[in-house]
Amino acid sequence: xxxxxxxxxxxxxxxxxxxxxxxxxxxxxxxxxxxxxxxxxxxxxxxxxxxxxxxxxxxxxxxxxxxxx
Numbered sequence: 001x002x003x004x005x006x007x008x009x010x011x012x013x014x015x016x017x018x019x020x021x022x023x024x025x026x027x028x029x030x031x032x033x034x035x036x037x038x039x040x041x042x043x044x045x046x047x048x049x050x051x052x053x054x055x056x057x058x059x060x061x062x063x064x065x066x067x068x069x
Contacts, residue, residue, distance in 0.1 A: 003040040005063055010036075013051070014062055028054030 001009050001016075009015055015036060017025055028034070028050050035046035 001036055001038050003038065006036075006038055008063060012059065012062055014059055015048075016063060019056075022056060025054040025056065 005016070015034065030050055030052055032050040033046070034048040034050055035044050036048065037044050
């Protein structure tokens with residue numbers, strides 16, 4: 001995340017990564033410990049726990065105005 005997406009990540013309880021990390025995302029299973037790294041502040045937040053399997057485009061409305069590249 002970054003300063004532009006941090007609040008949305010926490011509000012939606014949904015983390016996102018660029019498409020190039022899709023294999024890592026698909027390896028996420030319920031109960032897996034997760035951390036959220038803010039690239040703007042260089043701070044690591046967590047521990048969070050995955051509530052579901054990782055996937056792509058889980059919520060198509062997430063980050064609509066802040067698409068990751």
